Amino acid sequence: MTDPQDASGSRARGRRMARAERRSQLLTIALDLFATEGFHHVSMDDIAERAQVSKPVLYRHFPSKLDLYLAVVDQQGADLLAAVERAVAPLEAGPVARGEGRTVVAAVVEAYLAFVQVAGESSTLLFESDVTRDTQVRGRVEHAAAEVTRRIAEVLSGVTGRGRADADVLAAALVATAQGAATYWLRHGGGQGIERVVELVTDLQWRGLAGLVRPDYPYGDA
Known part of the structure; x- marks a missing residue:
């Protein structure tokens, strides 16, 4: 030995x-x-x-433990934002066919599920940090969530025709639902597959969003 x-x-x-x-x-x-x-x-x-x-x-x-922790949080946030960017890219690249909006919503939900599947309990560093009383940590954690919400709001504003304030609220609701479902699945999934969870949460979200798509949205197959 x-x-x-x-x-x-x-x-x-x-x-x-x-x-x-x-x-x-x-x-x-x-x-x-x-x-x-x-x-x-x-x-x-x-x-x-x-x-x-x-x-x-x-x-x-890393000059201090806090600097190292913040770097970890930043990396987690960057990974999640990159996954969401990939999810919303089809709507911006266009043209978009009818029904593809649901596919994009599913991709966002799946991005959160895939994130927690890979990150495991480390996803809590981004979702439920035990250091959020520290203003620097809280700011970094909130920044990651805000960037994801902002990105989704940009897309929703164009798709729904709503003002940015409305789009921000809708995006925050979508993010909170996807994050909550992902965290629940991580801890209490009970063998439920990712595909089924994505289907359920997407159905919930899309049924509401579909009614908000602006009537004159320029579909590629119109």
Whole structure:
């Protein structure tokens, strides 16, 4: 069995990595630890030990535990926004055939379900951070949600013909429903497949949205 310490008593170190690779490794490890243990129960020592690096190396990438946590939250937010961007892209690329609006709604719902499926409990860092009393963290978490809502509102405004204030409310409702369903499925899914959850939530959302599509919407197959 290999002794974790060398002759001088220092912790064994992992292999050398390029700066970008090391940063990515540290973010992955921090994501796992913060998600399973919570921000307040994880120390920089814990992260350094898991990564097999010295604390000075860790601090060269992230000056503090809060900086590391914020970087993790930012990455989670970017991943989710990218998934939503892919979902709404067909409506903006056009032309849009009748019935494709429901497909886009389903894609947004599926983006949330796929996000929690991959992220697991780490999705709570973006949805239910245990550090939201900190103004910096709350701002970053709210920024991620606001960016997704803004993006969906842009699309809804064009599709429904409603003013931006109305579109913002509709988008916020869609996001809250998709996020709530995704979080529920993660914790209480009981074997329910993603496809079925997407179908159910899409039916709920589309039945309301379909009645809001403006009568003169320029369908590509008209």
